[in-house]
Amino acid sequence: MSLAEKFHYSDFTRDNYRLLLRKAKENYVFRSYTDYRADERFVLWRHDVDLSVHAAYKLAVIEAEEGISSTYFLLPHCEFYNMLEAEVVGKVHDILALGHRIGLHFDNDFYRIKDVATLEGKLRFEADLLSSVFEAPVEVFSFHNPDAWMLQQRDATYAGLINTYAEYFQTSVGYCSDSNGYWRHRRLPEVLERAEDPCLQILTHPAWWVESPASPRDRVLKCVQGRAEQTMRKYDQGLELYGRSNVGEK
Template sequence: MNDFSPGGYRALLEAFRVRGYEVRGFADAEPSQRHLILRHDLDITPEAALPLAQIEAEFSMRASYFVLVRGELYNAFATPQAQAIAALKTLGHEIGLHLDASLYADDDAAIAAGAAAECAALEVLAGVAVRTISFHRPVARLVGRTGPIAGRDNTYEARFVTEIGYCSDSAGGWHRGRPLDHPAISAGRALQLLTHPIWWRGTTPQAALDAHLADEVARLDAALAANCKVHTPGRARLVR
């Protein structure tokens, strides 16, 4: 079985449970306890999150899903993405803001103002209070800082990446070590596990992106046909 598949994710959650880990949120995880924070950054599309979110719900685990409001790759307010976000909420998961701080001037006041505006938009969309922010591809200065941003916790605060262990599947692999091999696990301490749902489709990272690209082209093709009388569907293959 491919680790990076829904079945692999289920097995990983089971392995944490067998080791006595309990899933907690950012607000109530204790560094010295066997607490597991399940964080997902939705970089490519919220729809990719649903298989993992359903598995977590089966385990009665509440994860945190972070949504881009100003991303280049999806519109959170468009119907398929908004429906996916609503489904995550219905399954009981936290909805947080995934913030690309590079869109704002590199000072705390500008980033806080941008975060406040994006959180307000996301709260309207999701119908929940946004309590946590995660940075998208943060610069070094933003990792390990302390204090709230726009009144919210952020996932790269020192307590969440230093006091609590941190492990990520960036670029579709455990390039900095597998989660169960993290020193926090052998020490019986808390871990923040960041996964990006797009990588958990049971394929290579490139194949996952290829499939997503094909889906998006098909969707754009249909949307153009629905909105423009002059567009004949099926032309995407002609414009490579």
């Protein structure tokens, strides 16, 4: 069996993403973290934006075309994009304008917090930052790469923010995630086809969903190279704009 077959590269195209949304719609009602009802067959569709807000925007467009809204969790400490740069802020505004919501993707590797009071202080600070930058409500958070301590924090809310890793979500709601660009546990197309879970929380990371099948590493490389090329373009254009010599330009 090839790697492409073993790791289902062809699952991760944007065309297939659209089909998965349609399949989900057949059996579940799309809800947000603030308006689901425990007695209905809801799906909470969440994106942890670890790698690319540009990739997130592409999925946001597909979802809007399919009449669906979801929640995009932004990572202030991201090493792949800068949440405060103009182009990224513009893309997030575009995502919001399509009817989607934003949440906070919280990186505790940055703080290494081990007590709830400090956790709540930093959650509140970062949620307020997001809310202020994007002029949108932030009512929910998810942990980025949660360690054992973070997974033990199972209260429904912290700092007034809904916890996507709360006890209820971990024990009473079916879960499927595309973490690392392959299916580590259940395969989403099968989960949606069988529709055996009474309700679902789906976690996707937009950069895994691309135009044509590729390995997870190549999908990450494409994000990084795309950003690098764009950064160099801006540098070159800036010098040209101000009539400066671009020393070393090829």
